[in-house]
Amino acid sequence: MAAFTSKDVARIAGVSQSTVSYVMTGKRPISERTRKRVLDAMEQLTYEPHSGARALAGRRTQVVGLVVPFGADGQIFGLLPFIETIASSARAHDHEVLLVTADEGSAGLRRLAGRALCDAIIMMDIEEHDDRVPVAAALPVPVVLIGVPADPAGLHCVDLDFETAARMAVDELADTAHDEIVVLGYPASAMERGLNFVGRVLRSARQRARARGVPLTVIEPVEHGQEATAEAVDQLLARRGGGRLGVVLPHNDSIGPILRALRTRDVLPGRDISVIGISPDPQAEESDPAYTNVSEEPRDVSRRAMETLFWLLDPAPGVERPGVDLVAPRLIRRSTVMPIPSN
Template identity: 85%
Template sequence: MAAFTSKDVARIAGVSQSTVSYVMTGKRPISERTRRRVLDAMEELTYEPHSGARALAGRRTQVVGLVVPFGAGGETLALLPFIETIASSARVHDHEVLLVTADEGSAGLRRLAGRALCDAIIMMDIEEHDDRVPVAAALSVPVVLIGVPADPAGLHCVDLDFEAAARMAVDELADTGHDEIVVLGYTASAMERGLNFVGRVLRTVRRQARVRGLPLTVIEPVERGREAAATVADQLLARRTGGRLGVLVPHSDTIVPLLHALRQRDVVPGRDISLIGLSSDRAAEQSDPPYTNVSEEPRDVSRRAMETLFWLLDPSSGVERPAIDLVAPRLTRRTTVLPAPSH
């Protein structure tokens, strides 16, 4: 017989997992209508909260499953801050981390939950239309997504607010009097797979450029490496027609090779053109030259994801977490954006 949990009750009743907890414990007032839906769902599933909770506690593995995009075109170095922070947060809660590669797909998720290998799962590398999401939503253990798919299927999602980051970058170039924006798009692999942040960034950039009345060109795909950066640098120089050109690079692995290619062509960001990168503050500060960036802080995102995960494991342990939790970005001005023209 299947061992149902409060998450299953929440899904059937159409409420949050914390609401199920409040109905069972009476810690907060719940409307009679909502209370009836929860009780009906418990009866439908033959869910027994007290004995079930004790059984679940006795089966705890003290392990968090982490599904990461190794072998799926992911950038290994970019994953390290996520993995380090998740592992550190797990240790604080007396848990270990079990890595599962994303190329295992839904089978890897079922293996984790079906064999009782972990208490909860963090999933990364989320596609906009991700076949794993409905599978994850049906598992008996809590699952938190780092990323926001088109349909989260009731799962909790934590991510950078990529829409706000895109608006922030476009507004900075508009406010400093630029005449045109060029966005360097993502790799062919990222676009083909439909990674959730790709669409979120590009749609918002296009929308905000229209709002601000700025001509916009998206160069895509843009592959990794110096050779691709050199090609892009030549394309950018061909677009210089005497106006103020602003370049937005929404993926950090292209920024340093592009700066190198521009330097070889005697083009100085902040003097000849403008450049804004979406990257961590650390990467922007350590670059030569340091570039203006909109923060992409993986450690903040990972920390919030783990807070959500452990709250799902024990809803009474803290403040209720939002279903979609977006980390606010911030823009830091350095040397690579032309100052606004004086009037």
């Protein structure tokens, strides 16, 4: 007789393998309809979870797995606020953090769950169409995504509301009577990989500019390095005519080099053009010049992701968490946006 597994039950019931686990363990609220489908599938397959496996599944490792982009495209400085906040939240819940690099792909996820190395997983560096997501949805441990893929496969997602962030930047430039907006975009690697926030920012910026009646151009890719930055800035400045030009910088790693390139060309943000960055507040405050920014709120995003993760581990009666939880951005005005003309 064939030995059926929880994966077979999940396939018959049309749910994730983790949902089957939650039905068996009661560690997460499951709707009565879904519970019945799982139980019916178990009965159909005459599936009986091994008692030893159930006992092992009940043990806690007190470890949270964190999948981070430490590969070729990983930027450690942008990751630090996320990692620090996640680690602090884990310690507050008597858990440690185990880092796994995103370049391990689905194999890294299976290793974390298959070897019972952690109680739950936080995944960063989410692509719009990410082949790790369906694998994560089938794992027997809770998984929370920092990022919003096209299909979350039932997983909880927490992120900045990048769509609103882009609209806020466009609105600020439209409200201050700019004649044209240019977005200096992302490096080719981010675009080719389809990182989820890239499309969300660019689509929203274009839609908002059309709604406000302001021409918007995206210059992309904007690569790292002095020569590539200089080329992008020269393309930007070639668009300067007699009107007021506003610039949105959504990729925080490129903001400092672009501001330096403008300075070497004697172009002063706030006097000659306007600049708004989408970046963490400390980066905007410590820049030279300090620039108007829409905050990425990395610590708030990480804090909410961890709240969701521990709710999945120990659901509180009557408490629900949204499937997609977007943190509201804030626009902080500094000196790099030209004031509205007096006449």
